[in-house]
Amino acid sequence: MTDDESDINRHHAAKMAKKKAVRDKILADKTEERGLLIVHTGKGKGKTTAAMGMALRCIGHGMKVGIVQFVKGARATGERAVFARFPDLCVVEASGEGFTWETQDRARDMVLAAGAWQAAQAMMADSSFRMVILDEINIVLRYAYLDFDTVLAALKNRPQALHVVVTGRNAREELIEAADLVTEMALVKHPFRAGVKAQAGIEY
Amino acid sequence: MTDDESDINRHHAAKMAKKKAVRDKILADKTEERGLLIVHTGKGKGKTTAAMGMALRCIGHGMKVGIVQFVKGARATGERAVFARFPDLCVVEASGEGFTWETQDRARDMVLAAGAWQAAQAMMADSSFRMVILDEINIVLRYAYLDFDTVLAALKNRPQALHVVVTGRNAREELIEAADLVTEMALVKHPFRAGVKAQAGIEY
Numbered sequence: 001m002t003d004d005e006s007d008i009n010r011h012h013a014a015k016m017a018k019k020k021a022v023r024d025k026i027l028a029d030k031t032e033e034r035g036l037l038i039v040h041t042g043k044g045k046g047k048t049t050a051a052m053g054m055a056l057r058c059i060g061h062g063m064k065v066g067i068v069q070f071v072k073g074a075r076a077t078g079e080r081a082v083f084a085r086f087p088d089l090c091v092v093e094a095s096g097e098g099f100t101w102e103t104q105d106r107a108r109d110m111v112l113a114a115g116a117w118q119a120a121q122a123m124m125a126d127s128s129f130r131m132v133i134l135d136e137i138n139i140v141l142r143y144a145y146l147d148f149d150t151v152l153a154a155l156k157n158r159p160q161a162l163h164v165v166v167t168g169r170n171a172r173e174e175l176i177e178a179a180d181l182v183t184e185m186a187l188v189k190h191p192f193r194a195g196v197k198a199q200a201g202i203e204y
Numbered sequence: 205m206t207d208d209e210s211d212i213n214r215h216h217a218a219k220m221a222k223k224k225a226v227r228d229k230i231l232a233d234k235t236e237e238r239g240l241l242i243v244h245t246g247k248g249k250g251k252t253t254a255a256m257g258m259a260l261r262c263i264g265h266g267m268k269v270g271i272v273q274f275v276k277g278a279r280a281t282g283e284r285a286v287f288a289r290f291p292d293l294c295v296v297e298a299s300g301e302g303f304t305w306e307t308q309d310r311a312r313d314m315v316l317a318a319g320a321w322q323a324a325q326a327m328m329a330d331s332s333f334r335m336v337i338l339d340e341i342n343i344v345l346r347y348a349y350l351d352f353d354t355v356l357a358a359l360k361n362r363p364q365a366l367h368v369v370v371t372g373r374n375a376r377e378e379l380i381e382a383a384d385l386v387t388e389m390a391l392v393k394h395p396f397r398a399g400v401k402a403q404a405g406i407e408y
Contacts, residue, residue: 005311012310019305032400044387046244046254049261053253053283056260058405060282078264079257085289102224106216107209131405163406180400182393183248188386196236196384201262201335202367 035162041171044185063130066123113145138168239366240384245375248389267334270327317349342372
């Protein structure tokens with residue numbers, strides 16, 4: 001090692017020690033464990049995918065997860081094939097009709113949304129679940145297929161230990177205010193623009 | 205159903221039919237299937253989590269995934285417990301030293317980064333893999349533990365069918381330019397601010 005390298009390394013160690021001290025201090029008073037209300041919103045990709053990643057983590061820790069898909073269809077997805085291997089730890093309810101522009105039937109969409117919300121409420125009331133994912137519920141709320149205030153009240157009154165993950169574009173401001181953890185997935189670049197179609201393992 | 209309701213439903217059906225037509229047109233010329241270079245960057249949460257969600261999807265489709273963790277440690281994560289159940293479809297290489305501010309040892313970090321990069325290159329050259337995830341490589345690149353141009357060239361020259369997912373804050377502009385799909389996870393709200401600590405199923 002040259003003298004220069006040694007200097008860089010010493011400088012680096014000092015800088016990292018300082019960084020660690022700052023970080024340790026930040027983390028020292030983070031002692032609370034409780035169920036979080038988590039929101040993934042924005043126009044970018046990764047909202048549902050990151051929620052599925054959280055489901056995966058829970059399953060790995062032996063924590064039971066419920067997933068309610070509010071607008072996604074009956075299409076076989078990769079994640080569902082894996083989740084099916086853990087029937088005691090993962091329950092999936094899919095309203096099964098695809099996006100609303102596929103059905104073009106508002107009355108029917110509303111009935112399905114109400115059914116999905118009922119399933120979600122049952123999961124949230126069942127203390128065996130540690131996480132409930134309300135996938136794309138923001139879309140359903142945007143079309144007013146469900147009453148926003150009713151949903152928000154139920155989310156706020158969830159059991160203390162329960163994590164609830166809400167996904168979908170256009171999360172309402174009151175939902176963001178009520179949440180503990182909010183990430184906006186912003187679209188920087190999308191392969192559809194380059195003529196590439198939706199592919200297994202990426203989009204589903 | 206009231207007349208008003210019928211009107212709303214008819215209007216909705218017409219609007220959705222139009223939306224579907226626009227969408228179908230957009231999708232019609234998306235016929236290409238090829239390996240994508242995907243980047244998850246930004247200060248928000250969900251970068252690694254969404255990459256793990258993509259790994260989950262691949263596994264569910266029977267596609268083999270390699271995951272190289274460049275700065276994350278040997279800590280048992282939920283996802284790894286699940287991935288361990290699919291040894292033929294998921295290979296995880298963890299450099300095993302935690303974040304750089306934990307080690308405070310630049311020389312050692314560089315050796316580990318070089319080893320992780322070697323593992324990554326081997327996976328990218330092995331045609332049995334359909335996806336390779338380079339988790340937190342952006343951090344390693346930022347500290348210049350690896351030569352950026354070498355990494356970028358390897359990513360650009362990856363096999364045609366291989367998806368590569370790159371995660372971590374501060375993705376370099378040249379990497380974003382080379383990528384097919386880029387999402388910036390923006391931090392809107394973080395529970396650490398409310399005194400809540402990192403929890404199983406959420407952070408790991």
